[in-house]
Amino acid sequence: MTNENTLKSSGEKVFLTKGITRTYQMGEVQVHALRGIDLELYAGEFSVILGLSGSGKSTLLNILGGLDIPTTGQVFYKELELSHATEEQLTNYRRHHVGFVFQFYNLIPSLTALENISVVTEIADDPMKPEYALELVGLTDRMNHFPAQLSGGQQQRVAIARAIAKNPAVLLCDEPTGALDIETGVTVLETLNRVNQELGTTISVITHNASISDMAHRVIYLNDGQISSIKQNDIRKTPHELSW
Ligand SMILES: Nc1ncnc2c1ncn2[C@@H]1O[C@H](COP(=O)(O)OP(=O)(O)OP(=O)(O)O)[C@@H](O)[C@H]1O
Ligand SMILES: [Mg+2]
Structure with a gap:
């Protein structure tokens, strides 16, 4: 691979977590989903968080995205401490700074691709034009299609367009290819690579599919609620080169 695929890191920390834990109380039983996570994610980075089912990936991503807060420890998005933010600060953070992509696309069935994106751009501070978001994901010619008239991959690309249309600094993706064929x-x-390269969006993809890790700048391995190792890819593969 060429050098342009390696991270031109400014070194700016976008996320910093210090010893975060997340414990769920299930009646008498405590489930320790996260057991002390110290992590830094950098501006412009494409990271993959890899781990088996139940290792705590979604729990970690939800905390980074301000959808959940840790039981103990601290998590910062730049200067904002998410672990001690008010509901209003968290809502503002989610609305303006972070985009989410999930395994299932959650598009509104009665709206076209373009309208699904407009719903978000209408309440954003500094959105891109919905048409441009669709162009970035290569779906200009499907603009007026309803979700039921799109393939699964196309629906996911609309979901990505919707997530990036508000120009978030960060895109958090939970098993974005989990429901798709290879x-x-x-x-x-x-599409995610293109967003990372062209918009400079910091992207974190969580997956249990180890092959995806070869396209990341860095891979964070999660095991039973802890980081077991972190690997830097000096040479990244393109999605086409991944061996599935
Ligand atoms: N709302 C909840 N209440 C109770 N336990 C939970 C809850 N959410 C997650 N857990 C538990 O926390 C642990 C981590 O769950 P998490 O969803 O983060 O795993 P994951 O790595 O995303 O798994 P998968 O790959 O299957 O999506 C699991 O043992 C799970 O059962
Ligand atoms: Mg999960």
């Missing part, structure tokens, strides 16, 4: 998954990963 070829369609590659297209979706290429």
Whole structure:
């Protein structure tokens, strides 16, 4: 791979977590989903968080995205401490700074692709034009299609367009290719790569699919609620080069 695929890191920390834990109380039983996570994610970075089912990936992503708060420890988005933020600060953070992409696309069935994106751009501070978001994900010609008239991969690309249309600094993706076949998954990963490279968006993708890790700048391995190791990829693969 060429150098342009390696991270031109400013070194700016976008996220910093210090010893975060998340414990769920299930009746008499405590489930320790996260057991002390110290992590830094950097501006412009494409990271993959890899771990088995139940290792705590979604719990960690939800905390980074301000959808949940840790039981103990601290998490910062730049200067904002999410672990001690008010509801209003968290809502503001989610609305303006972070985009989410989930395994299931959650598009509104009665709205076209373009309208699904407009719903978000209408309440954003500094959105891109919905048409441009669709162009970035290569779906200009599907603008007026309803979700039911799109393939799974196309629906996921609309969901990505919707997430990036508000120009978030960060895009958090929870198993974005989990419901897709390999070829369609590659297209979706290429779309994420393009967003990272062209918009400079900091992207974190969580997955239990180890092959995806070869396209990341850095891979964070999660095991039973802890980081077991972190690997830097000096040479990144393109989504097409991944071996599935
Ligand atoms: N709302 C909840 N209440 C109770 N326990 C939970 C809750 N959410 C997650 N857990 C538990 O926390 C642990 C971590 O869950 P998490 O969803 O973060 O795992 P994951 O790595 O995302 O798994 P998967 O790959 O299957 O999505 C699991 O043992 C899970 O059962
Ligand atoms: Mg999960």
